[in-house]
Amino acid sequence: MSHQATENATELLHAADGVERAITLLRAGALVAVPTETVYGLAADASNPLAVAKIFTAKGRPANHPLIVHLGQMSQLADWAVDIPAEAYLLAQAFWPGPLTLLLNKAPKVSDVVTGGKQTIGLRLPAHPLLLQILQQSGLAVAAPSANPYKKLSPTSAEQVLAGLNGKIAAVLDGGDCQVGLESTIVDLSGGQVQVLRAGPVSAAELEAVLGVPITTPQSHNVAVPGNVKAHYQPSKPLQMFSRNQLLKLLPAAQDVILICHSHDVANNYKGTILRLASEKTAYARALYRTLFQADSLAGSQIWLEQPPQEPAWADVNDRLARACHP
């Protein structure tokens, strides 16, 4: 059996020096995983199609799934998009830097490799200081999906990036644990009607408050977002979701189960392994992927999760969990 040339180890970069090294690697067309406030992204120079193509190989992601391009300045919007409506600037001013992606009509120069052949492009200005430093010092824009193998959980720490992509990417820049913990809200401004295509940390109510018009959120966001397949964001162990009442009945007889819950009485009814989440939404979202990663690494054959509140403010959490659960 013949072996390929040995894969290079992935460099682990830290703060000050790491920013310089990340810029050098990105300019050379290499892949660098970078921290954002939502999840870690797998970045490539968005103006270099050969570099961007490597993202799909490293992740095992289908080529028609478009990528979000990350900017360091709002003024770069016009480099990447055309026919930009006034709403885009209103939302950018209100929420950038932050977890909001604007879907706009792409500028002619944007490579099909970035947009998966679509005529639209997702753009966002992220809030992590290290990534902003990379973007602003270099003037680059980077295409970056979440830094996980296709369909797996999105990483919220450098260690989680390495767990999935070690040896497949040039480097990861350690920026600590992500503050938000769930992927950005995607809002479509490319057509007539403003629509949320992926629920996220910026809620539809917050968008409405800025724009002064009602904004629709499709029940499931597979409309026009090819990357949003039903099974996604999955831990390796089977994950099942139960209501609090169901758990109170089932737990006394449960075996080999890792329980993830946010209610005291649920936790009090189980003698096995328990991982607790906060009952407040922001803290819950921040810890969710990390907790699912942790559950995967513990002894136990399955994960049971207490269903979070079914309320509009929890739309992003419920959306991701619906995809994370095994059918």
Ligand code: TXA
């Ligand atoms: O918070 C985030 O958005 C993170 C960080 C790294 O910025 N990124 C992220 O990227 O979640 P990704 O590729 O894992 O998810 C982006 C989603 C995909 O489902 C993709 O199909 C969709 O956005 N998307 C991107 N550009 C699009 C476009 N032009 N039209 C429709 N959907 C698009």
Ligand code: MG
């Ligand atoms: Mg992703």
